[in-house]
Amino acid sequence: MEIDQSTIQEKAGPLTRAWGLLKVLPGKAEAEILRVAKSIKKLGKDDPRRITHSLKVGLALTLLSLIYYLRPLYDGFGTAGIWAVLTVVVVFEFTVGGTLSKSLNRGFATLVASALGLGAQQLASLFGDKGDPIVLGILVFLLAAVSTFMRFFPQIKARYDYGVLIFILTFSLIAISGCRVEELLEMARKRLSTIIVGGATCIVVSICICPVWAGETLHNSVAANIEKLASYLEGFGGEYFQSCERSNSDKSFLQGYKKVLNSKSTEESMANLARWEPRHGCFRSRHPWKQYLKIGELTRQCAYHIETLNGYINSDIHAPLEFRCKIQEPCTQMSAECGKALKSLASSIKTTTVPSSENVNVENSKTAVQDLKIALKAVSLEHDQDLLQILPAATVASILVEIVICVEKISESVHGLSNLAHFKSIEPTVSPEKPHRGSIKPVSKGDSDHAVITIHGTSPDSPGNETPKAPKLG
Amino acid sequence: MEIDQSTIQEKAGPLTRAWGLLKVLPGKAEAEILRVAKSIKKLGKDDPRRITHSLKVGLALTLLSLIYYLRPLYDGFGTAGIWAVLTVVVVFEFTVGGTLSKSLNRGFATLVASALGLGAQQLASLFGDKGDPIVLGILVFLLAAVSTFMRFFPQIKARYDYGVLIFILTFSLIAISGCRVEELLEMARKRLSTIIVGGATCIVVSICICPVWAGETLHNSVAANIEKLASYLEGFGGEYFQSCERSNSDKSFLQGYKKVLNSKSTEESMANLARWEPRHGCFRSRHPWKQYLKIGELTRQCAYHIETLNGYINSDIHAPLEFRCKIQEPCTQMSAECGKALKSLASSIKTTTVPSSENVNVENSKTAVQDLKIALKAVSLEHDQDLLQILPAATVASILVEIVICVEKISESVHGLSNLAHFKSIEPTVSPEKPHRGSIKPVSKGDSDHAVITIHGTSPDSPGNETPKAPKLG
Numbered sequence: 001m002e003i004d005q006s007t008i009q010e011k012a013g014p015l016t017r018a019w020g021l022l023k024v025l026p027g028k029a030e031a032e033i034l035r036v037a038k039s040i041k042k043l044g045k046d047d048p049r050r051i052t053h054s055l056k057v058g059l060a061l062t063l064l065s066l067i068y069y070l071r072p073l074y075d076g077f078g079t080a081g082i083w084a085v086l087t088v089v090v091v092f093e094f095t096v097g098g099t100l101s102k103s104l105n106r107g108f109a110t111l112v113a114s115a116l117g118l119g120a121q122q123l124a125s126l127f128g129d130k131g132d133p134i135v136l137g138i139l140v141f142l143l144a145a146v147s148t149f150m151r152f153f154p155q156i157k158a159r160y161d162y163g164v165l166i167f168i169l170t171f172s173l174i175a176i177s178g179c180r181v182e183e184l185l186e187m188a189r190k191r192l193s194t195i196i197v198g199g200a201t202c203i204v205v206s207i208c209i210c211p212v213w214a215g216e217t218l219h220n221s222v223a224a225n226i227e228k229l230a231s232y233l234e235g236f237g238g239e240y241f242q243s244c245e246r247s248n249s250d251k252s253f254l255q256g257y258k259k260v261l262n263s264k265s266t267e268e269s270m271a272n273l274a275r276w277e278p279r280h281g282c283f284r285s286r287h288p289w290k291q292y293l294k295i296g297e298l299t300r301q302c303a304y305h306i307e308t309l310n311g312y313i314n315s316d317i318h319a320p321l322e323f324r325c326k327i328q329e330p331c332t333q334m335s336a337e338c339g340k341a342l343k344s345l346a347s348s349i350k351t352t353t354v355p356s357s358e359n360v361n362v363e364n365s366k367t368a369v370q371d372l373k374i375a376l377k378a379v380s381l382e383h384d385q386d387l388l389q390i391l392p393a394a395t396v397a398s399i400l401v402e403i404v405i406c407v408e409k410i411s412e413s414v415h416g417l418s419n420l421a422h423f424k425s426i427e428p429t430v431s432p433e434k435p436h437r438g439s440i441k442p443v444s445k446g447d448s449d450h451a452v453i454t455i456h457g458t459s460p461d462s463p464g465n466e467t468p469k470a471p472k473l474g
Numbered sequence: 475m476e477i478d479q480s481t482i483q484e485k486a487g488p489l490t491r492a493w494g495l496l497k498v499l500p501g502k503a504e505a506e507i508l509r510v511a512k513s514i515k516k517l518g519k520d521d522p523r524r525i526t527h528s529l530k531v532g533l534a535l536t537l538l539s540l541i542y543y544l545r546p547l548y549d550g551f552g553t554a555g556i557w558a559v560l561t562v563v564v565v566f567e568f569t570v571g572g573t574l575s576k577s578l579n580r581g582f583a584t585l586v587a588s589a590l591g592l593g594a595q596q597l598a599s600l601f602g603d604k605g606d607p608i609v610l611g612i613l614v615f616l617l618a619a620v621s622t623f624m625r626f627f628p629q630i631k632a633r634y635d636y637g638v639l640i641f642i643l644t645f646s647l648i649a650i651s652g653c654r655v656e657e658l659l660e661m662a663r664k665r666l667s668t669i670i671v672g673g674a675t676c677i678v679v680s681i682c683i684c685p686v687w688a689g690e691t692l693h694n695s696v697a698a699n700i701e702k703l704a705s706y707l708e709g710f711g712g713e714y715f716q717s718c719e720r721s722n723s724d725k726s727f728l729q730g731y732k733k734v735l736n737s738k739s740t741e742e743s744m745a746n747l748a749r750w751e752p753r754h755g756c757f758r759s760r761h762p763w764k765q766y767l768k769i770g771e772l773t774r775q776c777a778y779h780i781e782t783l784n785g786y787i788n789s790d791i792h793a794p795l796e797f798r799c800k801i802q803e804p805c806t807q808m809s810a811e812c813g814k815a816l817k818s819l820a821s822s823i824k825t826t827t828v829p830s831s832e833n834v835n836v837e838n839s840k841t842a843v844q845d846l847k848i849a850l851k852a853v854s855l856e857h858d859q860d861l862l863q864i865l866p867a868a869t870v871a872s873i874l875v876e877i878v879i880c881v882e883k884i885s886e887s888v889h890g891l892s893n894l895a896h897f898k899s900i901e902p903t904v905s906p907e908k909p910h911r912g913s914i915k916p917v918s919k920g921d922s923d924h925a926v927i928t929i930h931g932t933s934p935d936s937p938g939n940e941t942p943k944a945p946k947l948g
Contacts, residue, residue: 058619089643145532169563265739308782376862388850395872
């Protein structure tokens, strides 16, 4: 296509071409503007915090302009006020944790580097006028090289990367500047005070106006990821076993899990930033952020299995109807109960309540695994099955069993989180959808192995394809 | 443990405690120093480019110190020379692409923002002494808010994030500074020239001394990832079917693939940086970097399947020996041939030669799939198998079939890369290990569907556990 158009354009004269371009331009520009406007709207809609963040940055910068316009302040800071503006632009991050980490890194690094820079100057001055630049050059070289290498350490990179950068910067500036010590002290004082003003402005604006907490974001995204898997699993049974009938319905729930596959880096950086944040909402200052990474890891593990499972959903080879009918009930049950368990775990994370109702679902899914085993044993007795034909369906069943194990692990890790973070304990309200018989007490982590609750007579219409309400937790 | 120690410490007097601490300290410090030294050594060994990068940053900074010490230069730049040092520290990145992208972003953003800042000052001056700060404040607010929002666009974030940051910074500085226009022009000129000096120093040092090309890194890491999967698949057959005998041997090859699972973000950022790089080595300036992302995506897809497969390698449930023996041959064959195909693809990427010898392996693995089907059909005829017992082994076989499909897709995408990037075409030298019968011509993309090469009489000892040499490509 592109080649065709260019040959046509080459044949036409330059005037004709320009005219053609002019004719096309308004339409194209309009389409482009529409496209951009749409994507702007989508960006803002996807996460309205982006809009408030942008306004906050504008506000912080405008606040600092006051430093320049209010004379008393201006006289106090002088042109070093430039550093306050610079600090705001560089330090203001989307999350409170990011802003705090950068501000503190910047402040401390400037402090340490100033002191070291002064020391380096004193040391170099011992070597006389000729030796001075050489010694300073060597010192700058060594310090820059060593600090740069330190930035490759994963622990330092995760938490102090920006600090090391500012350290190199300030040290070089002070060591190289060649000013007298008194001048330098004055300069360092001014720079530090402006950085403090700039950093403080950022921190105050960042915390006081619609704060975006990295910890809260991590908390919610872990819960949301679990929910995505839940949606998939709840819908899977209906989709796989009745794929022909319902090909037109909305299948977006089958794609949601894909975002979970690559969630690792985001979660890790959020956890790193969350450590900088003070107590907020229901999160203490030493909230067990690492546990979220564990849950995230297990969630991804489950997502990998689902990815493999998903390959079979549109498989061409359909197992004999008879075999499918036999495993349909336990498979749908396993998948749906896993989905419900995950939904319930996600909602317990969201509401920071001790997870309890998911136990029923986990046990139900285990029962379904046993049912499956019985069904499979029955199959082997009949002698009329072709293993090759039933293999895809059998594989689906086998992967579902793995998913059940995975969901149990997720459940344990969420229980671990609930212990570590002291989630609120709430008497489980009975889920309206599934009246369970016999008494069920909330089972804490560790007990879960012993609490075998077998539920007989599950309603045959419950698993599958309509979205069941997550058991309410309060 | 921790609680115990603290209670003991609380009981002892402060002096005893201090003495105890002093006694423990040297030993602890020594252990800590040893640990740090080890991790430093490991960091350097894992990627020696880290060491050269650190030295390069030191060198660039020391070079710029010259600006301060050589008087003529100093007189030319004045204190604005500070910006040159700042530029080096902030702009010097690990890869050439990173350095280029930051330098160019910084340069252009400063240029545009300076012009806009001057315009804003002129505009504000129309409103008189009282209106001036208000208008400027509003302009700074609007520009900062809009630009910050723009940073959320994925395309802008990926390529121009730093530029937008510097744009906000420079515009605010100039708009707020309140200097006269002549002063500003002088300031802008100085800043730009120092940024150019700083940026140019970085670029020259970055390119001329042991350059780290983002493109090359991406190229190699995609190949290395494929190789990791290859190692797994080549070893899988031996590991799964003879797991009891060889439990002591080195199993690190079984873990390598795990790094592939989370490679997406690294690959994407490398591809973004690679676009900034000029022609280098065998990479043209418009090298198809996007195709690497496609290959990477498919590689991860395959890694997800392997992750599921890996769950069965230590499975407790062992299928009846009879069944395992039946599927062992085709399964080991499938896995080993896939491994060989991937090894060959990886080496063809590494040597930038048209992949050819992998066709044989892909076809062999397809043949093995057919063999497996025959074996499975045979199973169903015997009536003495318990489906439940053979399910894990059958699932492994089924997932291996998926992996064969995946490997074929990877092969296609590598062929696509070889077409787009004009890889060298080399007559395939016959692999010494597997003399193939009949003529095999290198099959280009698109033809691959029709080139069915069936090889009879594959040596029974070839698949499995010893590491077969990758077919040589030149």
